Amino acid sequence: MTPKISQFLAEKQPATPCLVVDVDAVEERYRALQAALPLARIYYAVKANPARPILDRLVSLGSSFDAASWEEIEMCLDAGARGEDISFGNTVKKVSAIRCAWEAGVRLFVFDSEEELDKIARHAPGSRVYCRLLVDNYGAEWPLSRKFGTTVESARELMLRARDLGLDPYGLSFHVGSQQIETDSYEMAISRVAALVSDLSAAGLDLRMVNLGGGFPIRYREDVPDIDTFGEAISVAMRKHFGNALPEMLVEPGRFIAGAAGVVSAEVVLVSKRGREDGPRWVYLDIGRFGGLAETEGEAIRYAIRTARDGEETGPVALAGPTCDGADILYERSPYALPLSLESGDRIELLNAGAYVSTYCSTRFNGFAPLAEHYI
Amino acid sequence: MTPKISQFLAEKQPATPCLVVDVDAVEERYRALQAALPLARIYYAVKANPARPILDRLVSLGSSFDAASWEEIEMCLDAGARGEDISFGNTVKKVSAIRCAWEAGVRLFVFDSEEELDKIARHAPGSRVYCRLLVDNYGAEWPLSRKFGTTVESARELMLRARDLGLDPYGLSFHVGSQQIETDSYEMAISRVAALVSDLSAAGLDLRMVNLGGGFPIRYREDVPDIDTFGEAISVAMRKHFGNALPEMLVEPGRFIAGAAGVVSAEVVLVSKRGREDGPRWVYLDIGRFGGLAETEGEAIRYAIRTARDGEETGPVALAGPTCDGADILYERSPYALPLSLESGDRIELLNAGAYVSTYCSTRFNGFAPLAEHYI
Numbered sequence: 001m002t003p004k005i006s007q008f009l010a011e012k013q014p015a016t017p018c019l020v021v022d023v024d025a026v027e028e029r030y031r032a033l034q035a036a037l038p039l040a041r042i043y044y045a046v047k048a049n050p051a052r053p054i055l056d057r058l059v060s061l062g063s064s065f066d067a068a069s070w071e072e073i074e075m076c077l078d079a080g081a082r083g084e085d086i087s088f089g090n091t092v093k094k095v096s097a098i099r100c101a102w103e104a105g106v107r108l109f110v111f112d113s114e115e116e117l118d119k120i121a122r123h124a125p126g127s128r129v130y131c132r133l134l135v136d137n138y139g140a141e142w143p144l145s146r147k148f149g150t151t152v153e154s155a156r157e158l159m160l161r162a163r164d165l166g167l168d169p170y171g172l173s174f175h176v177g178s179q180q181i182e183t184d185s186y187e188m189a190i191s192r193v194a195a196l197v198s199d200l201s202a203a204g205l206d207l208r209m210v211n212l213g214g215g216f217p218i219r220y221r222e223d224v225p226d227i228d229t230f231g232e233a234i235s236v237a238m239r240k241h242f243g244n245a246l247p248e249m250l251v252e253p254g255r256f257i258a259g260a261a262g263v264v265s266a267e268v269v270l271v272s273k274r275g276r277e278d279g280p281r282w283v284y285l286d287i288g289r290f291g292g293l294a295e296t297e298g299e300a301i302r303y304a305i306r307t308a309r310d311g312e313e314t315g316p317v318a319l320a321g322p323t324c325d326g327a328d329i330l331y332e333r334s335p336y337a338l339p340l341s342l343e344s345g346d347r348i349e350l351l352n353a354g355a356y357v358s359t360y361c362s363t364r365f366n367g368f369a370p371l372a373e374h375y376i
Numbered sequence: 377m378t379p380k381i382s383q384f385l386a387e388k389q390p391a392t393p394c395l396v397v398d399v400d401a402v403e404e405r406y407r408a409l410q411a412a413l414p415l416a417r418i419y420y421a422v423k424a425n426p427a428r429p430i431l432d433r434l435v436s437l438g439s440s441f442d443a444a445s446w447e448e449i450e451m452c453l454d455a456g457a458r459g460e461d462i463s464f465g466n467t468v469k470k471v472s473a474i475r476c477a478w479e480a481g482v483r484l485f486v487f488d489s490e491e492e493l494d495k496i497a498r499h500a501p502g503s504r505v506y507c508r509l510l511v512d513n514y515g516a517e518w519p520l521s522r523k524f525g526t527t528v529e530s531a532r533e534l535m536l537r538a539r540d541l542g543l544d545p546y547g548l549s550f551h552v553g554s555q556q557i558e559t560d561s562y563e564m565a566i567s568r569v570a571a572l573v574s575d576l577s578a579a580g581l582d583l584r585m586v587n588l589g590g591g592f593p594i595r596y597r598e599d600v601p602d603i604d605t606f607g608e609a610i611s612v613a614m615r616k617h618f619g620n621a622l623p624e625m626l627v628e629p630g631r632f633i634a635g636a637a638g639v640v641s642a643e644v645v646l647v648s649k650r651g652r653e654d655g656p657r658w659v660y661l662d663i664g665r666f667g668g669l670a671e672t673e674g675e676a677i678r679y680a681i682r683t684a685r686d687g688e689e690t691g692p693v694a695l696a697g698p699t700c701d702g703a704d705i706l707y708e709r710s711p712y713a714l715p716l717s718l719e720s721g722d723r724i725e726l727l728n729a730g731a732y733v734s735t736y737c738s739t740r741f742n743g744f745a746p747l748a749e750h751y752i
Contacts, residue, residue: 045700046743047699047700047701047741047742047743050740050743067743068699068700068742068743069698069742069743069744070743071740071743071744071745072742072743073743074743075743089700090698090699090700090742091646092645092646092660092696092698093645093646094643094645094662094698095720095721112648112650113646113648113649113650114648115646115647115648115719115720116646116648119720134650134651137702142702142703146702146705146708147658147696147702147704147705148700148702149650150650150651150652151650151651151652153651154650154651155651177702178702267470269468269469269470270467270468270469270489270491270492271491272488272489272490272491272492273489274488274489274510274525274526274527274530275510275526275527275529275530275531276527282523284468286470290670290736294666294738297673297703320468320523322445322466322468322470323423323444323466324421324423324444324465324466324524325423326513326518326522326523326524326553326554327518327673328523329522329523332522343491344471344491344495345471358739359738359739359740359741359742360666360738360741361738361739362670362735362736362737362738362739363734363735363737363738363739363746364426364447364735365423365735365736366423366444366445366448366466366735367422367423367426367443367444367445367446367447367448367449367450367451368445368447369447370739
């Protein structure tokens with residue numbers, strides 16, 4: 001938690017649940033990534049947190065943007081980004097969205113299938129396209145591999161088809177999975193990409209870009225390798241596989257930029273043993289899986305939790321949200337321990353929760369209003 | 377799909393994705409449940425679908441309401457329900473919510489723990505309270521048992537404590553789990569409740585109410601027992617265990633009332649093999665787990681799907697939503713087959729999808745607007 005967020009929470013005591021993001025911390029993270037990968041162009045993954053103050057700051061820093069929908073493209077344009085700074089990075093796009101994007105000056109589109117490529121050729125003629133490769137997501141706490149990406153053989157065929165369709169066959173992308181803690185994953189993916197680039201070059205097609213995706217991890221409860229470690233591993237792998245013919249590099253960080261810049265402030269609604277003396281205490285918060293903490297599904301993302309009673313004796317707890325839904329349980333198997341004196345009305349904080357929270361939250365499940373947001 | 381919904385979709389071709397609910401069908405379901413359980417008072421579980429036209433219709437029919445939050449209570453009051461028609465049915469309530477409810481005339485509160493009971497005693501003095509018992513959720517497609525309910529021993533102690541705290545120890549509740557397809561579950565739960573009622577009576581405390589919860593199933597892809605079968609099983613069990621001293625009975629249907637009254641209309645955004653000839657086709661829709669279909673988590677609720685090409689030759693598919701999230705997969709293991717000719721731009725319908733859709737949907741994940749709703 002940054003000093004600015006601590007001070008804001010202490011002085012304002014905002015109604016809970018709410019998300020508080022330090023926009024200066026967003027800038028720090030952007031600069032840290034830039035320093036770690038000076039040759040890469042940063043396309044902020046808007047989906048991680050599309051709040052206007054974040055987009056404004058990133059526009060002022062010269063960032064580019066990775067958008068998942070026409071609506072996200074509009075948000076970037078509204079914040080002052082130009083069409084040419086935006087990548088339409090969803091492999092699944094409605095025709096109407098492709099058309100709107102093209103009319104707004106977006107010229108960079110991803111695909112991983114023939115039908116999508118044909119849609120882009122027809123509705124965004126002449127655009128730069130890149131093909132998403134299927135890569136192993138081993139090591140990622142929030143994997144993405146089953147749904148996206150195609151095989152090397154198919155990517156080869158589709159890039160040649162892209163040329164035949166009058167598109168600009170610009171490059172290749174992959175995504176090692178979100179909250180990826182293994183640098184190896186990037187190295188393996190880069191070697192696959194390089195082999196295909198070389199193969200296509202022999203076929204007369206010179207690709208100029210590699211999109212390394214995102215996935216850079218942040219600290220939740222455990223330490224993760226720092227961004228310089230990833231930067232170094234990626235640079236070494238790129239040089240090893242591409243030599244002096246380095247292609248343009250793109251990265252699409254979301255969690256890395258917004259995650260560590262934010263805190264969720266919540267309240268304990270109930271502490272209960274519910275008649276089972278041998279079980280853990282159940283601690284119910286005023287935010288749960290449907291109030292924004294969607295990434296606790298399967299207990300994948302395990303937020304660090306701070307209470308005002310830290311330092312006192314603790315005991316094991318299960319943590320759940322405030323809705324009547326049995327699936328609204330945050331942590332039951334992951335070992336969490338909280339102060340024994342914790343009670344209804346206590347405030348708690350979930351740290352490094354600036355990404356993938358505000359937009360996941362439900363419109364009004366169980367009647368609860370969407371998560372309040374403060375950008376400071 | 378009701379004729380009214382078919383006609384609306386055909387004539388209006390509303391933009392997708394959207395939910396279309398036939399409010400007359402809501403009324404039919406309410407009446408069918410009333411006929412199956414004539415002695416029970418119906419508390420509609422607002423969380424299933426809190427849309428104003430549904431609440432209005434149910435108020436006009438004399439329904440009572442099961443609310444999960446102060447916000448849901450307000451919705452009921454706005455629709456003309458009286459405080460005395462509302463049960464605050466969430467075992468996890470903020471003090472501020474209890475206070476607002478009490479001031480609005482709500483006098484019926486659930487609890488399953490000592491801390492919650494004490495909160496109710498302090499902030500809703502003299503109210504009727506009922507204790508939620510932990511029961512087996514075997515047979516439910518959307519179980520609720522780990523998070524809610526207490527043991528028989530603890531319930532006994534808490535009901536006596538309720539009296540000592542000046543509350544009205546009114547009854548007991550249980551929930552067999554949502555989309556429960558086994559009538560046995562109700563019978564087992566009723567026998568547990570009856571034993572505790574009898575035990576407390578011996579201790580000088582006469583309970584007057586049994587809340588049977590909800591959970592009544594609707595047809596998705598498979599047939600389910602009809603509501604009369606549940607009504608009969610419940611009536612038989614109640615008579616067996618309570619004899620002539622039948623307590624008041626409450627039921628809290630949500631899915632049963634709203635589910636079968638609605639259809640989700642969606643569009644195919646992409647059909648793709650993504651380079652793997654041996655795998656299924658992937659069909660990407662413009663609605664997924666974060667656009668409202670949250671109950672497809674773990675492929676728990678398996679909606680029946682209708683296309684305009686039904687009758688043509690089919691092949692296996694995996695179904696996914698439109699976001700860049702790898703978790704946004706609807707069905708990958710459940711065997712779904714759709715027409716081989718299906719393509720981008722085709723409209724499809726998810727049947728019996730009127731419950732637990734509109735409110736689960738995210739505020740704007742990946743930039744997508746919340747699900748549009750039409751009540752006809």
